[in-house]
Amino acid sequence: MEKFEISVVRAEIGSILIFTRNDVCEQIQLTEDILPEYGNNIFTRQINEYLCGERKVLDFPVRYSTGPVFEKIWSYLKENVTYGKIITYGELAKICGTSARVVGYAMASNPLPLYIPCHRVVGKDSIGGFTARNGKSMIKWKEYLLKLEGSL
DNA sequence: TTTACTCTCTATA
DNA sequence: TATAGAGAGTAAA
Known part of the structure; x- marks a missing residue:
């Protein structure tokens, strides 16, 4: 039997939607809308x-499917780019044996922001981009999160 | 400031 | 199955 739930966490600049199925997180979404908290x-x-x-x-059960390269990028981020740390696209690309372009693309298609700290990946001279899956630019979130962690 | 480059995923036929 | 196109960057000219 499938159990599908959506939880909401409120933050200063918006809300975080958590999509879960059978108590496994399948997707996280950042939004600028202020929504009422839901779920405990x-x-x-x-x-x-x-x-x-x-x-x-963050350590809770998640599920995502992707190619081998993305998987490598994401798991490296999760395990090595921890709270307060940041890394550049170029560095990450080198480590994973790929190009910066791919790293950017991996971030863009990341289904689990926060859990996979894509906001900790920055460009060489700029903060880089930060776009949610719905196409909305979430630079504000990126800045907010980095500030929260003291990286900015 | 502009151009070329790199490489994977996605969409389309 | 094969091909074309796009993607949150970078380095060189």
């Missing part, structure tokens, strides 16, 4: 703690 589970709790600066690692 491992996902909302961890993200709340994270936004308060009390938690530095």
